[in-house]
Amino acid sequence: MVFALNYKGDTVDLNDLIVYFDCNPMKILEFNDEFEYLHSLGIFTKHKSHHRPNLKGTNDQFTIYQKISEAILQNKSMPELQREQLIDVVELLENIYKIGEKRENGEIESFELFAQTKKIISTNLHFPLIKKINLLQLEVEDSYLYLYLIWKTMLGNKTIDIGKALESIFDNSTKRLHYMQKFVLGENVLVKNA
Numbered sequence: 166m167v168f169a170l171n172y173k174g175d176t177v178d179l180n181d182l183i184v185y186f187d188c189n190p191m192k193i194l195e196f197n198d199e200f201e202y203l204h205s206l207g208i209f210t211k212h213k214s215h216h217r218p219n220l221k222g223t224n225d226q227f228t229i230y231q232k233i234s235e236a237i238l239q240n241k242s243m244p245e246l247q248r249e250q251l252i253d254v255v256e257l258l259e260n261i262y263k264i265g266e267k268r269e270n271g272e273i274e275s276f277e278l279f280a281q282t283k284k285i286i287s288t289n290l291h292f293p294l295i296k297k298i299n300l301l302q303l304e305v306e307d308s309y310l311y312l313y314l315i316w317k318t319m320l321g322n323k324t325i326d327i328g329k330a331l332e333s334i335f336d337n338s339t340k341r342l343h344y345m346q347k348f349v350l351g352e353n354v355l356v357k358n359a
Contacts, residue, residue: 167209168229168237176212176226200227208233213272254292258316261285265313265333275336279305282312306334306344307355 166185170177182193203209209227232244261282268278283305289295294315298308310330317325327348335341347353 167227168234171229171234176228178224178226200225254289254294255319257285257289257292257295258312258319261309261312262316265309268336269333271336275334275340278309278334282309301354301358303354307353309334311355 166182167177170181170185175181179190179193183190186193200209204211204227208230210230211228212226213224236242236244264273264278264281267273268275273281286295286299286308290299298311301308303311313330313333314325317330328345331341331345335344344353348356351357
């Protein structure tokens, strides 16, 4: 259905499916995990719309991945879906930073930032820096902040605003404040091991 509705000229969201199937929103929400799974496989691309209430799933806009739609139109078998391999650790650091920008802009939530960060770390242990960070067994938010700080330092920043950095990590103000408090008091693992 996402494929068919995309060819009407737009992304597909929860409301499009509710209208198409003429059903209660709760019926479509039952398939939320399946949508996330198809997105994680690379079958769907997803971005956030800011025109709907800020409820989980209501802002998700789906488009079928271009290689999938081409295979369907050409009556070919399912293409191999492989994420592009990162060329070097610099590209990896930039990608992680860009995920934080998406979080800061409200395109994704903190849990998605953390999930993507974990995945990038676990699939790139062949880079010595990433392997070493993985061996530290940091919490994912500490790993992200550490990689963020490395990236900003590489760009030539002599000082980095931790408050600004934490805005790109946490969508919840309370969690951000608690994290900052531990950081200031020297209780954070990154400060303790500095």
